[in-house]
Amino acid sequence: MINPHRFSIGPIDAQIAMLRWGESGRPPALLVHGTGFVADVWDEVARQLASTYTVYALDRRGHGASHKPDAYHFLDYAEDVCRVIDALDLCDVYGIGHSAGATDLLLATKLRPGRFTRLFVMEPTVMDPRAARPGGLSEDSLTRVQGTLRRRAEFDSADTVFERYRTAPAFADWTEPSLRAYVRHGFVPLENGGVRLCCTPEIEFAILRPIYEAMEQVYVGDARGNPFVSLTEIDCPVRVTTAAKSGPIYKEMASRAVSLIPRVSTLVFEGAGHCVAQEVPERVVDAVREFAG
Structure with a gap:
């Protein structure tokens, strides 16, 4: 089994950690993970796709070995994707993303028109700017976001993390x-032998606030404005997928994406939950190949 090649792009204070599977010279596929995870959670999918593509994946800002700045708006992430595309001089990219990572790809198509040949996006985080609501987050959502700050960040060992997460509902399937890859690369070792989350509760809190604002249709963006109107201008084929066991909000946001994107088709993964690529990676690979074909 060949391990992925690890490298990074960008200056030392703004590096994006990268993985590459497969030989150069093949069509590029760019994989972008969701909130809280790392590039390595794609490993089972990427190894299979590497027979056809040069497969790249990145640690999104705030995650893994990538930079940990203060800004975590949707366009910040989309611009990071563009940095990767520019640094590697990628063309005809097959973008494959999950959750907020899928959103990164959708928004990057506006910033780098013509660079993507197609997008396969699993339950993207999307608001419909045509149905924006005034005001801020509801008290319930504020409580949920603030609850992130109470998340346990340090553990005695990686084995302790694995055993704890193995029975947690979010990782049970x-x-x-995939779970071992997340535990190995989503935590940093400590001098006392313990481990700490790379995406700390404080970072995840900053990341989640814009996401919850998008969920509730109250996201207004930063000085650059609300970027979601650009989904109406995507010029490549897009497949938006949902998972039958996901929560209603994920299906609702996927439906918003479908209503905005011009050249769109849909797919449902039966019997799977939100993290479909880590639950049934073979089925994701088959679906990605089918859409390309």
């Missing part, structure tokens, strides 16, 4: 290789 993950394959063992």
